[in-house]
Structure formats: structure tokens, C-alpha cells
Amino acid sequence: MLIRFRLANHRSIRSEHELSLIATEFDEGRGRGTGLRQRGREVFVQPVLGVFGANASGKSNLLSGFQFMRDAVTESFADWAKAPEAVPREPFKLDPSSREETTLFEVDLVLGRDPVRYTYGFELSDERVEAEWLHAYPHGRRNVWFDREADRPEQEGGEFVFRGEGFKGERESLVKLTRPNALFLSVGAALNDPQLSAIHGWFLDNLWLITPGRDLGARVRWTTRLLRDQDQSENHRQRIVRLLRSADLGVTRLDTDPETGEIRLWHRAPNDGETALDFREEESLGTHSWFAFLGPMLAVLDQGSVLLVDELDSSLHPALAAEVVRVFQDPVSNPRGAQLIFTTHDATLLGNAVLDHPLGRDQVWITAKKHSGETELYPLTEAKPRKEENLERGYLRGRYGGVPRVTAGEIVRELSRREAKEPA
Numbered sequence: 001m002l003i004r005f006r007l008a009n010h011r012s013i014r015s016e017h018e019l020s021l022i023a024t025e026f027d028e029g030r031g032r033g034t035g036l037r038q039r040g041r042e043v044f045v046q047p048v049l050g051v052f053g054a055n056a057s058g059k060s061n062l063l064s065g066f067q068f069m070r071d072a073v074t075e076s077f078a079d080w081a082k083a084p085e086a087v088p089r090e091p092f093k094l095d096p097s098s099r100e101e102t103t104l105f106e107v108d109l110v111l112g113r114d115p116v117r118y119t120y121g122f123e124l125s126d127e128r129v130e131a132e133w134l135h136a137y138p139h140g141r142r143n144v145w146f147d148r149e150a151d152r153p154e155q156e157g158g159e160f161v162f163r164g165e166g167f168k169g170e171r172e173s174l175v176k177l178t179r180p181n182a183l184f185l186s187v188g189a190a191l192n193d194p195q196l197s198a199i200h201g202w203f204l205d206n207l208w209l210i211t212p213g214r215d216l217g218a219r220v221r222w223t224t225r226l227l228r229d230q231d232q233s234e235n236h237r238q239r240i241v242r243l244l245r246s247a248d249l250g251v252t253r254l255d256t257d258p259e260t261g262e263i264r265l266w267h268r269a270p271n272d273g274e275t276a277l278d279f280r281e282e283e284s285l286g287t288h289s290w291f292a293f294l295g296p297m298l299a300v301l302d303q304g305s306v307l308l309v310d311e312l313d314s315s316l317h318p319a320l321a322a323e324v325v326r327v328f329q330d331p332v333s334n335p336r337g338a339q340l341i342f343t344t345h346d347a348t349l350l351g352n353a354v355l356d357h358p359l360g361r362d363q364v365w366i367t368a369k370k371h372s373g374e375t376e377l378y379p380l381t382e383a384k385p386r387k388e389e390n391l392e393r394g395y396l397r398g399r400y401g402g403v404p405r406v407t408a409g410e411i412v413r414e415l416s417r418r419e420a421k422e423p424a
Contacts (some may be wrong), residue, residue, distance in 0.1 A: 001032075001034060001110040001111075001115075001304075001337055001339065002018050002021055002043055002107065002108075002306050002339055003020070003021055003022060003034070003043075003045055003107075003108040003109065003110060003117070004018060004019065004021065004022070004102065004106075004107065004108040005018070005019045005065070005066065005106070005107050005108075006018045006019075006105070006106040006107075006121070006265050006289065007062075007065040007069075007103075007104055007105050007106070008091055008102075008103065008104040008151045009054070009062070009091045009098055009101050009103040010061065010065045010068065010089070010091070010092075010103055010105075011058070011061040011064060011065075011088060011092065011093075011101065011106065012058040012064065012369070012374060012375040013033050013058055013061055013062065013092070013374070013375045013377070014092040014093065014095070014098060014372075014374045014375075015376075016051065016104060017376075017377040018203075018373075018377075019049070019051075019062065019261050019341075019365060020109065020379070021045045021046045021049060021339065022041075022043060022044070022045055022046075023044035023045065023046055023362060024362040024381055025048075026360070026361040026362040026381050026385075027044065027360065027362055028327055028360040028361070028387075029155055030042030030043060030046060030329055030360050030363065031045060031046055031047075031049065032045055032046075032047055032337050033119065034110050034115055035110070035114075035115035036110060036115060036117055036140070037140065038140075041132075044279055045110075045335060045339075045364065046339075046360075046363050047328045047329055047337065047338070047340065048325055048328045048329055048339070048340045048341075048342075048359065049339075049340075049341045049342075049363050049364075049365060050312075050325070050342055050343075050344055050349055050359050050362050050363060050365070051341070051342065051343045051344070051365045051366075051377075051401040052343075052344060052345070052347070052350075052364060052365070052366055052367070052369060052402050053343075053366055053367030053371065053397065054367075054368070054402060054403055054404040055345075055377060056369060057367040057368055057402065058156075058367045058369065058375025059240070059310070059343035059367045060310050060343060061310075061375060062343070062367065062375075062377065063209060063308045063310050063341070063343060065207065066207060066341075067209050068090070068105070069105040069107070069203070070203045070204075070207050070209075072105070072183060072186075073185055073186055073204075074125075074180070074186070074200070074203055074204050075186075076129075076182045076183045076186045076345060077182050077183070077186035077187050077189075077190045078190070080179075080181050080182055080380055081179065081182070083327075084180075084181060085127055085128075085180075085181065086126065086127065086181065087124045087125065087126055087127065087128065087129070089103045089124045089125075089126065090103075092374065094372065094373040094374075095372075099126065102123040102124060102125055102130050102131075103123065103124045103125075104121065104122075104123050105121055105122060105402075106120065106121025106156055107119070107120055108123075109199075109202060111198065111199075111202065113390070115231060116136055116138050117133065117137040118135070118137070118199060119133070119134070119135045120133070120134045120135075120185065120199055121133055122183060125252075127154075127180070127181065128150055128158075128180035128181050129148070129150060129158065129181060129182070129183060130149075130150045130186065131145045131147075131148060131149055131150065131158075132146075132148040132183060132184055132185070132224055133146065133148065133215050134146055134159075134167075134185065134196075134199065136166055138166075140156045142165075142380055143160070143164055143166035144160070144161070144163040144164065144166065144172060145166050145167035145195070145222055146160055146161065146162050146167055146171075146184065147161040147163075148160050148161075149159070149182055150180065150251060154331075158180065158183070160175050162355060164277075167195060168192070168193060168195065169188060169193040169194075170195065172188055174188050174191065174193065177191070178335065179376075181220075182348040184196075184293060185199060185200055186200065187312075188200070189201075190401065196243075198342050198413065205303065205305065205309070206303065206304075206305035206306055207305065207306050208296055208299075208300060208305065208306070208307050208308065209298060209308040209310070210296055210308065210309045210310065211310045211311075211373045212289065212292070212309070212310065212311055212312075212314045212315040212316075213315065214293050216288060216289070216315075219292035219293065220288065220291060220292045222292070222295035222296060222299070223240065223291055223292060223294050223295030224263050224295075225295070226240070226294075226295050226298060226299070227240065227263060228255075235261075235324060236298065237254070238302060239298060240254070240291075240294050240298070241253060243290075243294055244265070244287075244290070244291065244294075246292050246355060247320055249284075249286070249287050250267045250268050251265050251266065251267060251287070252266050252267060252268055252274050253265075253266045253274075254266065255276075256394060257276075259409050262280075263279055264276045264277065264278070264279055264410070265277060265279060265287070265291075266282060277293060281300075285315070286315070286317070289315035289316060290316065290320065293315075293316065293324070297324065297327070300338045300340075301327070301328075301333070301334055301336065301338050302336070303336065303338070304336030304337050304338050304340075304341075306338070306339045306341065306416070307328075307338065307340050307341070308341050308342070309340065309341070309342040309343070310343050311343055311344065311345075312324070312342040312343070312346070313344045313345060313346035315339075318348045318349070318355065318371055319355065319369065321344070321349060322348070322349060322355045322358040325340065325349065325358040325359065326339070326358060328340040329358075334396065337359045338352065347392045347395050348390035348392060349398050350364065350392040350395055351390070351392055356403070357391075359391075361371055361385050361391070362377070362379065362380070363382065363385075364380035364391070365379050366378055366379070366380060366401055366402035367402060368402050378401075380400055382415070383399065383400050385400075
């Protein structure tokens with residue numbers, strides 16, 4: 001379970017920002033228990049966060065930060081070895097001095113049947129890992145598994161500090177195998193250290209990014225693989241058919257074309273009949289989008305992992321997007337505590353007469369672009385909205401920020417002015 005994500009100097013996100021999933025005093029009963037306690041109270045974490053903001057405000061870069069951290073953890077040991085004196089980071093470009101500053105990533109997680117909180121993070125320069133740390137909090141007390149600093153040149157991979165008996169692995173041998181531009185966590189997992197592999201496994205198996213449009217084909221294949229899973233094919237088939245029917249796409253059932261082996265969907269036809277359509281050539285983009293969304297969504301719900309969706313509204317109708325949010329909110333449809341973090345422009349998800357209130361007040365975050373080109377990330381709760389407040393109206397009117405600074409008719413006037421100046 002993800003509690004918090006912190007990053008700095010990644011793409012448009014220059015200053016340090018933190019995305020927190022911890023339920024606040026504004027929580028409306030949607031938070032899930034973590035088994036952790038703070039100041040005598042249980043800590044609750046939100047199953048859903050929606051990130052709103054204008055075009056080019058940095059919403060996608062926030063999710064890109066998750067993806068970069070995942071790739072660094074899973075690939076630095078092997079792939080970064082191809083350029084042993086380089087780190088493929090993406091610091092803030094609009095100020096050249098950012099190249100001299102480190103890039104930061106950190107997550108707080110809760111893992112295990114007997115829940116334990118872990119904090120793992122690292123800082124990168126262009127050449128090496130400047131710092132890396134992993135701390136565990138059994139029984140609420142910090143246990144430093146390792147701290148790494150790159151200050152001492154005589155230590156090729158940096159100086160490592162191990163405190164106490166929390167980390168039980170082969171410390172010296174793992175340190176010797178850690179290159180300056182490789183993460184110690186990646187090295188440990190590659191060499192099958194059980195403790196480090198458990199943290200590494202969260203990044204490998206529990207963090208998935210969807211970018212509607214760009215990875216549509218891959219996600220269609222994902223859903224298709226679920227349908228062909230020998231152990232669970234009938235279970236997956238029933239669930240997928242129910243979800244296709246509930247989306248009002250006209251789908252009645254699905255099967256496999258006996259000649260091509262391809263999945264085909266059957267649709268209602270006049271006189272109580274039904275007709276199969278060629279999935280690739282005849283199905284609508286909306287059907288493709290929903291079909292492609294089901295594979296990742298069901299896999300994440302089954303695993304209790306984290307689904308990151310960039311532009312949830314780009315290919316799903318607002319009513320469907322709201323239903324996806326409700327699926328993750330509902331403990332019955334989401335019994336394993338999966339989490340959904342998405343970006344969107346769709347203000348209707350903030351609540352209206354048709355969709356009710358899919359999101360609570362402390363499930364909404366805003367990105368805004370500063371005049372310097374930097375992204376600012378902050379929770380809607382900073383504006384202290386009232387429980388009965390119309391969040392959709394307040395957002396569209398700019399009360400919380402995160403909307404384009406464009407006055408009504410401004411673009412029309414600019415185009416008209418240009419047209420008037422150009423000769424016929």
C-alpha cells in the first residue's frame with residue numbers, strides 16, 4: 001500500500017513536492033485502514049487520488065516520476081551498466097543550474113501481513129547515485145536498514161551505514177558489487193536477497209502506469225491474455241463480459257473466432273438477434289478503450305496494487321470514468337486495497353447532479369504552472385472547502401487554481417486580430 005510519494009528536480013517538477021494518500025480531517029469515510037497507528041490513532045490511506053490541472057501544468061510529469069523511480073529500481077543494476085558513468089535522469093530544463101542539483105525520489109509503503117511501514121528513496125546526479133536509504137518502522141520505531149552517501153571517493157559505490165540488525169543480508173559482498181550508478185536495492189534484488197527483493201518486488205509487480213492512446217494495443221493484449229489464462233479464463237471471461245455489458249456498448253457476449261483465433265465481441269442486432277464484429281476493424285474506439293482498460297484494472301484489483309492512469313478522461317466517457325473511481329472506492333469490489341492515482345481535466349468527477357461525488361475533498365490534488373515554468377503541486381484541502389461546497393463549480397471558476405488563465409473569448413479575439421491584419 002502506497003502512503004506517500006516525494007520527488008524533486010524531475011522534468012517540470014523542480015522544487016520538492018509530496019503527494020500524500022493519508023486521509024485528513026476532510027476524509028468522508030473513504031480511507032482504508034493500514035494497521036499503523038500514529039498518536040494513538042489508526043492511519044487511514046485513500047484508495048483513490050485525482051490530480052487536476054491545466055494543460056502543460058505537470059500532471060503527466062508527476063506520474064512520469066513514479067515511472068522513472070520504478071524503472072530505476074528495476075533496471076539500474078543491468079541496464080545502467082551499459083553507460084557506467086551516466087544516469088539517465090531528466091532534471092528541470094528551463095534553468096541550467098538544475099543540472100547541478102540532484103534529482104530526488106522517495107516512497108513510503110506499508111507491506112506485509114503484519115503491516116510494517118518502509119521508507120525508500122534515492123538522489124541522483126548525472127554520473128552516480130548520490131544518496132540512497134531504506135528505513136523500516138516495525139512497531140512504529142525507525143530501523144535503518146542502510147544509508148548510502150557518495151561523498152567518499154575511496155568507496156567506489158559510496159559509503160554505506162548499516163545500523164542494528166534490521167537488515168540481515170550479505171552487506172560487504174553486496175556493497176562491493178554496487179556500481180556508483182546502480183541502486184543498492186537493485187543489486188540486492190538481482191542477487192536474491194530476500195529482504196531487498198520484497199521491497200524491489202513492490203516496484204516490479206505493484207506499480208502500473210496507463211497512458212491512454214499510446215499503449216492501447218499493449219493493454220488490449222493484456223485483457224486478451226486474461227481471457228486466455230488457463231487457470232482463471234472462465235472467471236475472467238465472466239467478469240469482463242459483465243463489465244462490457246454494463247458500459248452500454250451493445251455487447252452481449254464474447255468468444256474466439258474459430259478461423260483466426262482472435263477475440264470477437266457479439267452485439268445486439270434487430271429482432272433479438274446478435275452479430276459478431278471484427279474487433280480490430282469494426283469495433284469503435286470507445287469499445288477498444290474500455291476493453292483495453294479492463295485487463296489492467298482487474299489485474300490491479302486482484303493483486304491489491306497501484307494503478308497510475310494519465311488522462312483518465314481522454315478515452316473514457318465521464319460516466320465510465322466515475323464508475324472506475326467508484327470501483328476502487330468500494331471495499332466490496334476492491335477487497336485487497338488496490339489504489340488508483342489518475343490525472344484528468346474532467347471537473348465532473350469533482351461532483352455534480354448526475355455523477356454525485358465520486359471524489360472526496362481530500363482525494364483531489366492540483367498542479368499549477370508557475371511563471372518560471374515550474375510545477376506546483378498541492379492538495380485541494382489547502383483551500384479548506386466546506387463539505388457542502390460545489391467543488392466542480394469552484395474549480396472551474398479558478399478558486400483552487402489549476403485552470404488555464406484564459407478569459408472568455410480571448411483566443412477568438414487573437415485569431416480575429418490576426419485575420420484582420422493579413423491581406424486577402
